[in-house]
Amino acid sequence: MAAEEIRAPPAPPLYSGEGSQSAPPGGRCSAPLRRRRRHPRSPLAAAMGVLPVPAGVRAILLDVEGTTTPIAFVQETLFPYIRDNVEQYLRAHWEEEECQRDVGLLRQQAQEDSGLDGAVPIPLESGSGDEELERVIRAVVDNVHWQMALDRKTTALKQLQGHMWRAAYATGLVKGEIFEDVVPAIRKWREAGMKVYIYSSGSVEAQKLLFGYSTEGDILELFDGHFDTKIGPKVESESYRRIAASIGCDTNNILFLTDVPREANAAEEADTHVAVVIRPGNAGLTDDEKSYYSLISSFTELFLPSST
Numbered sequence: 001m002a003a004e005e006i007r008a009p010p011a012p013p014l015y016s017g018e019g020s021q022s023a024p025p026g027g028r029c030s031a032p033l034r035r036r037r038r039h040p041r042s043p044l045a046a047a048m049g050v051l052p053v054p055a056g057v058r059a060i061l062l063d064v065e066g067t068t069t070p071i072a073f074v075q076e077t078l079f080p081y082i083r084d085n086v087e088q089y090l091r092a093h094w095e096e097e098e099c100q101r102d103v104g105l106l107r108q109q110a111q112e113d114s115g116l117d118g119a120v121p122i123p124l125e126s127g128s129g130d131e132e133l134e135r136v137i138r139a140v141v142d143n144v145h146w147q148m149a150l151d152r153k154t155t156a157l158k159q160l161q162g163h164m165w166r167a168a169y170a171t172g173l174v175k176g177e178i179f180e181d182v183v184p185a186i187r188k189w190r191e192a193g194m195k196v197y198i199y200s201s202g203s204v205e206a207q208k209l210l211f212g213y214s215t216e217g218d219i220l221e222l223f224d225g226h227f228d229t230k231i232g233p234k235v236e237s238e239s240y241r242r243i244a245a246s247i248g249c250d251t252n253n254i255l256f257l258t259d260v261p262r263e264a265n266a267a268e269e270a271d272t273h274v275a276v277v278i279r280p281g282n283a284g285l286t287d288d289e290k291s292y293y294s295l296i297s298s299f300t301e302l303f304l305p306s307s308t
């Protein structure tokens with residue numbers, strides 16, 4: 001199944017303005033979990049340190065930041081590159097169609113955000129001249145910095161970031177970091193007949209750059225497809241139903257691995273199996289979350305009965 005085939009569902013209302021998917025500073029925003037775990041790990045599996053993949057699972061859906069890839073790489077390498085280079089990038093590419101589309105999306109997002117504290121509007125270019133251009137570019141830069149300070153996951157911001165990272169990867173300035181257990185585990189899953197997909201707030205283009213120019217080389221062949229926020233926010237259940245429909249399976253044929261409990265919760269509400277991934281540098285989990293979710297700290301802990 002080609003990647004692009006599965007990434008174009010019937011267009012949902014364009015995802016926008018979801019705000020941060022991360023826990024806010026000083027506290028998590030997930031409600032206490034009162035449900036019982038659907039597939040508690042057996043004492044034997046727990047003692048062996050393995051998480052059996054539930055029967056019926058045919059596809060594994062992977063988050064990126066905090067799951068396949070260290071949060072530090074995103075926060076300390078990828079995001080500073082955007083902050084430091086956005087102004088210069090806009091000046092260099094302003095006349096290009098792609099850049100104008102990105103600015104148009106950011107402007108639309110800014111209108112939707114107009115009621116938010118600190119939101120930065122992006123004016124239309126009215127007329128010509130250097131001063132006018134400066135005014136608009138300044139507004140776009142300030143808007144991008146504002147959104148990034150809040151770690152927003154808007155499609156508009158993520159599209160621009162994906163386009164900007166092209167040069168950073170292509171010139172070798174940046175290589176996508178992947179936890180060392182990821183590639184061998186995915187190879188095993190695929191040998192066992194499992195399909196493997198990516199679902200990240202980072203744009204599909206950004207995902208392909210990260211895995212195409214990774215510390216492990218070009219590993220794009222390991223994935224059967226990619227999803228981003230164009231299919232919907234990761235914190236909404238409907239997104240997982242759309243992904244299942246795109247893949248051509250039921251939601252309970254999918255196991256979703258993520259570091260963010262709100263995403264796990266949304267997936268589970270759609271009847272998707274989930275496990276929360278604990279990696280160095282990830283946000284801590286509450287006691288409720290730790291006891292409710294299946295937890296893994298390495299992909300090697302996933303146990304596929306047919307892969308022994």
Ligand SMILES: CSCCC(=O)C(=O)COP(=O)(O)O
Binds near residue numbers: 063074078202
């Ligand atoms: C895969 S592109 C870089 C990461 C990024 O921009 C991002 O927002 C990561 O979010 P995720 O959903 O992978 O946690």
Ligand SMILES: [Mg+2]
Binds near residue numbers: 063064066258259260
């Ligand atoms: Mg994540």
